[in-house]
Amino acid sequence: MKRRKLDPAEATANFAKGADDRFQAATPLRGLLNKVFPDHWSFLLGEIALFSFIVLLLSGVFLTLFFDPSMKEIPYEGSYPALRGVEMSQAYASSLHLSFEVRGGLFMRQMHHWAALLFMASIVVHMARVFFTGAFRKPREINWVIGVLLFLLGFFAGFTGYSLPDDGLSGTGLRIASAIMLSLPVIGTWLSAAIFGGEYPGELIIGRFYIAHVLLIPGILLALISVHLGIVFKQKHTQWAGPLRTNENVVGERMFPRYAMKQGGFFMAVFGVIAFMAGMFQINPIWLFGPYRAAEVSSASQPDWYVMFMDGLVRLMPNWQIYIPFGDGYSIPPLFWPAVVGLGALFTLPMAYPWLEARKLKDTRSHHLLQRPRDNPERLGIGMMALAFFTVATLSGANDVIADKFHISLNAMTWAGRIGLLVLPPLAYYVSVRIAFGLQQHDREVLAHGVETGIIRRLPNGKFEEIHQPLGPVDEHGHPVPLEYAGWVVPKKMNKIGALGPAVKGFFFPVEAPAETPVSPAPIGSAKKEEISSKR
Amino acid sequence: MTAHHGATAEPVDVNDPKLTRFDIVKEGLRRDDIEIITYESQFQGPNSKAEKRVVRNISFLFLLSGLFALVFLVSYIVWPWKFELGHTLSDYYTPILGVSLGISLFALGIAILAWAKKLLPHEVSIQQRHGDPSSDDERLITGQTAMYVADELGVARRPLLKGAIGLGLAPLGLAAAAPLVGGLIQNPHRDAEPMMYHTGFDPKTNGDKLVRLTRDDGSPIRPDDVSAGGQMTVYPGVPGGATNKFADSPTLLIHLRADDAEKTRVAADGDKNGRNKGSMWGNYVAYSKICTHAGCPASLYEQQTNRLLCPCHQSQFLITDNAQPIFGPATRRLPMLPLSVDDEGFFVATSDFKDTVGPDFWERP
Numbered sequence: 001m002k003r004r005k006l007d008p009a010e011a012t013a014n015f016a017k018g019a020d021d022r023f024q025a026a027t028p029l030r031g032l033l034n035k036v037f038p039d040h041w042s043f044l045l046g047e048i049a050l051f052s053f054i055v056l057l058l059s060g061v062f063l064t065l066f067f068d069p070s071m072k073e074i075p076y077e078g079s080y081p082a083l084r085g086v087e088m089s090q091a092y093a094s095s096l097h098l099s100f101e102v103r104g105g106l107f108m109r110q111m112h113h114w115a116a117l118l119f120m121a122s123i124v125v126h127m128a129r130v131f132f133t134g135a136f137r138k139p140r141e142i143n144w145v146i147g148v149l150l151f152l153l154g155f156f157a158g159f160t161g162y163s164l165p166d167d168g169l170s171g172t173g174l175r176i177a178s179a180i181m182l183s184l185p186v187i188g189t190w191l192s193a194a195i196f197g198g199e200y201p202g203e204l205i206i207g208r209f210y211i212a213h214v215l216l217i218p219g220i221l222l223a224l225i226s227v228h229l230g231i232v233f234k235q236k237h238t239q240w241a242g243p244l245r246t247n248e249n250v251v252g253e254r255m256f257p258r259y260a261m262k263q264g265g266f267f268m269a270v271f272g273v274i275a276f277m278a279g280m281f282q283i284n285p286i287w288l289f290g291p292y293r294a295a296e297v298s299s300a301s302q303p304d305w306y307v308m309f310m311d312g313l314v315r316l317m318p319n320w321q322i323y324i325p326f327g328d329g330y331s332i333p334p335l336f337w338p339a340v341v342g343l344g345a346l347f348t349l350p351m352a353y354p355w356l357e358a359r360k361l362k363d364t365r366s367h368h369l370l371q372r373p374r375d376n377p378e379r380l381g382i383g384m385m386a387l388a389f390f391t392v393a394t395l396s397g398a399n400d401v402i403a404d405k406f407h408i409s410l411n412a413m414t415w416a417g418r419i420g421l422l423v424l425p426p427l428a429y430y431v432s433v434r435i436a437f438g439l440q441q442h443d444r445e446v447l448a449h450g451v452e453t454g455i456i457r458r459l460p461n462g463k464f465e466e467i468h469q470p471l472g473p474v475d476e477h478g479h480p481v482p483l484e485y486a487g488w489v490v491p492k493k494m495n496k497i498g499a500l501g502p503a504v505k506g507f508f509f510p511v512e513a514p515a516e517t518p519v520s521p522a523p524i525g526s527a528k529k530e531e532i533s534s535k536r
Numbered sequence: 537m538t539a540h541h542g543a544t545a546e547p548v549d550v551n552d553p554k555l556t557r558f559d560i561v562k563e564g565l566r567r568d569d570i571e572i573i574t575y576e577s578q579f580q581g582p583n584s585k586a587e588k589r590v591v592r593n594i595s596f597l598f599l600l601s602g603l604f605a606l607v608f609l610v611s612y613i614v615w616p617w618k619f620e621l622g623h624t625l626s627d628y629y630t631p632i633l634g635v636s637l638g639i640s641l642f643a644l645g646i647a648i649l650a651w652a653k654k655l656l657p658h659e660v661s662i663q664q665r666h667g668d669p670s671s672d673d674e675r676l677i678t679g680q681t682a683m684y685v686a687d688e689l690g691v692a693r694r695p696l697l698k699g700a701i702g703l704g705l706a707p708l709g710l711a712a713a714a715p716l717v718g719g720l721i722q723n724p725h726r727d728a729e730p731m732m733y734h735t736g737f738d739p740k741t742n743g744d745k746l747v748r749l750t751r752d753d754g755s756p757i758r759p760d761d762v763s764a765g766g767q768m769t770v771y772p773g774v775p776g777g778a779t780n781k782f783a784d785s786p787t788l789l790i791h792l793r794a795d796d797a798e799k800t801r802v803a804a805d806g807d808k809n810g811r812n813k814g815s816m817w818g819n820y821v822a823y824s825k826i827c828t829h830a831g832c833p834a835s836l837y838e839q840q841t842n843r844l845l846c847p848c849h850q851s852q853f854l855i856t857d858n859a860q861p862i863f864g865p866a867t868r869r870l871p872m873l874p875l876s877v878d879d880e881g882f883f884v885a886t887s888d889f890k891d892t893v894g895p896d897f898w899e900r901p
Contacts, residue, residue, distance in 0.1 A: 030564050030568065034565055034568045034570055034663075035663070036570055036661045036662070073779070079618065081621055087779075101618070101619070104612060104633060106630050107630045110630070171780075172832055172848065175783075175830070175832060176830045176831065176832065179829070179831045179894075179895035182895050182896070183895070183896065184898070185898050186898055188898050189724040189725075189897050189898070189899065190723075193721075193722040194721050194722060197720075198722050199724075199732070200784075200831070201780050236665055236667070244660075244662060247665075248665050248667070249663060249665060250662070250663045250664075251660060251661070252660075252661065253659045253660070254570070254659070254661055257652070257656065258652050258656050258659065261648055261649070261651060262648075262649060262652045262653070265645045265646065265648030265649035265651075266645060266649065267645070268644045269642050269645030269649070270645075271645070272637070272638045272639070272641030272644070273638065275633075275637040275638040275641055276634050276635060276638025276639070276642070277634070278634050279630050279631045279632070279634010279635055279637070279638065280631055280634050280635065292780065293778075294780050294783035294784070294785075294786055294833065295752075295769050295771070295778075295786030296833060296835070297832050297833045297835060297848065298847065301832070301847055301848055311849075314830065315864070315865065316865075317865045319866055319867040320867075321896070331898065331900060333829075333896035333897070334829075334865050334867060335895065335896070366667060399850070400847065410845075411850075411863055414850060414863070505586060506589075
């Protein structure tokens with residue numbers, strides 16, 4: 001039998017034919033290759049969260065191979081001398097083992113922790129982008145709700161994660177979590193007993209948190225992230241207003257190759273930054289904290305940054321206890337309000353916001369064009385109000401450290417936080433709304449009168465005036481025809497409309513002959529001439 | 537189809553041998569309702585100087601990535617990594633891994649990004665969204681189809697079935713949930729085990745004998761062991777008393793100076809509900825260390841102002857006034873442990889705390 005020579009092109013074609021025979025893949029695959037994505041740097045903030053999540057999964061799997069979620073007490077016999085002989089849980093001992101006796105283990109632990117911080121940070125920044133540009137509006141409300149849920153799940157993933165090593169700091173966090181559960185009216189003691197398997201701390205909680213942290217929460221996160229991305233894909237991405245862009249189209253570049261390459265490159269860059277931080281910046285040095293002991297705590301016991309707002313709210317809450325004189329007497333401790341009601345409100349209010357806004361504006365249309373923050377001042381104000389609240393609460397979560405480092409009275413910090421929490425959000429609302437209106441106004445001025453050229457002219461009657469370059473056509477008297485406000489960037493400097501030559505390429509020396517730089521005074525075109533002559 | 541719908545181009549026969557590959561790509565774009573508005577090289581001609589320079593730079597970044605990946609690999613294998621006390625080479629192990637892997641990945645990322653942004657043609661494409669909802673007919677048909685499913689089942693016509701399904705499935709649902717939830721439930725009010733209302737200082741944990749105050753190594757404490765103005769964390773003198781099994785028991789034993797002690801005694805004896813009366817021993821007083829707010833150890837003792845401060849949420853308690861909260865979110869004073877000294881001269885607790893120790897909850901008496 002004659003052996004045929006294998007032709008790679010033909011083999012690939014045959015494979016593709018076979019695949020299409022079975023899955024009818026050709027048409028949908030072409031659609032995928034051709035799909036157009038709008039491009040803007042702010043659309044990549046959510047990508048950072050996705051990439052951090054992938055790093056979290058990879059590094060997390062490595063960590064599970066060494067971590068032992070057992071609360072059995074054993075004497076430490078590892079290579080860190082300061083703790084040798086100390087009684088500690090297996091969980092803590094195995095975390096120390098991971099840090100000191102596994103090659104590259106500390107690097108992986110720190111990578112996991114830094115990726116977690118970056119995951120939460122990029123979610124917050126991405127949410128701010130989506131909020132301030134109105135990207136959550138119909139038809140994307142559900143994806144906004146999923147996003148808020150992702151933050152909530154990330155919050156619990158982070159909390160269960162940093163509780164696992166069972167060191168001094170994480171035990172303190174667990175103790176507070178138990179107190180928060182106890183503060184729930186009626187069911188508090190039952191809930192705490194159910195979760196801790198009896199009285200705090202018991203011997204089960206690390207094992208339970210472990211399964212939540214490595215299976216339940218990441219499973220739900222993975223499912224929700226998939227739905228989140230699926231919806232983005234189905235509904236197509238929002239885009240900024242601009243030339244050619246309408247509510248019915250997407251202007252950008254095809255997914256392959258350019259957009260996909262940008263995604264891949266950006267992933268590698270984010271991964272690189274996380275790896276760099278994991279090696280260079282120490283995080284959660286658990287060996288310094290010692291094993292958890294109920295009697296021991298140090299000052300500067302801060303949770304991870306995304307939990308600090310809650311800790312801050314708890315610190316600022318006045319000692320208002322509600323007593324219910326009924327039967328033996330019942331009470332609702334002050335911890336309940338910031339930690340349970342506060343947290344609940346901080347998640348449900350944002351979830352409801354898309355519908356609240358649509359209801360207020362009586363807006364039932366679908367929106368695919370983004371709004372600049374200045375074009376919806378009320379929304380901007382509400383968002384800034386929320387951010388001011390979050391910032392004051394977060395800073396208050398570190399008020400003991402601030403008091404210590406800046407030599408401020410601790411009680412003064414608490415009072416500053418209490419007052420700031422009430423005063424700063426409305427102030428932020430007012431200031432940002434005013435700024436938004438101001439920016440809008442300035443855009444409209446430039447659209448109506450043109451760009452300030454910086455050229456001052458003296459009129460025959462002695463009056464000085466600045467020449468404006470109209471952005472559009474002029475009428476028969478040479479006055480600029482007012483342009484419609486489009487909710488998009490308005491050039492405000494002459495350089496933006498080509499008064500300056502294009503930038504010279506090359507870093508140290510020009511690689512191409514530089515374009516002709518305009519001579520000063522610039523040669524005046526016909527439109528300009530009319531404008532100048534018009535103001536006689 | 538709307539007027540501005542998709543490409544303006546006419547359909548072409550893709551089997552036409554005269555077509556270039558890009559012509560076929562454009563036909564695909566037309567079918568996907570995409571129009572390429574701009575598609576132009578970023579360079580002034582093939583093999584321009586600028587293009588060669590960009591290609592050189594990107595190649596350099598790929599090589600840099602490979603180089604640092606090798607640095608990572610070699611350091612990972614040969615650099616001394618085992619922890620040793622003192623300033624040793626192993627201190628640099630993790631930083632070297634981070635820097636080498638970081639630079640390698642970052643250079644790779646920038647190389648790919650530069651390729652996409654600098655080498656590929658500049659492109660602007662427009663795709664139509666097609667975000668219109670289904671037509672009214674489609675909605676009607678789907679709705680009616682769904683309703684017909686219900687008709688087929690005939691639940692509405694067969695009320696017995698409806699009731700039977702409800703009564704049959706509800707218990708099954710509960711049966712499925714019961715083992716999941718039931719296994720977790722623990723009664724926090726069980727008397728057999730000391731939960732919520734008892735600590736290790738309860739004589740019941742010690743065979744009805746009074747419990748000694750001990751250090752974390754279990755050794756008992758004599759009054760002389762704490763100097764005036766000093767304080768010591770003490771634990772119940774029962775097996776495992778200093779472990780987390782007795783997480784509510786850690787107590788702060790304070791030896792007050794004479795004048796503060798007098799103030800404290802007056803306040804304790806004048807206690808409104810009488811619980812703290814006679815609980816001091818000499819100039820010594822013992823308060824629960826577990827904050828009544830969120831359960832952290834209220835362990836920062838300010839000798840000058842006689843305050844105890846909880847470092848978690850900054851609740852402050854006044855030692856000379858029954859440990860009343862005077863600042864911060866705590867609402868309830870720290871319980872006082874009634875003290876005495878036994879025949880051998882060691883501190884004992886004459887009973888358990890008379891108030892509930894630890895964070896507040898709904899049914900706390």
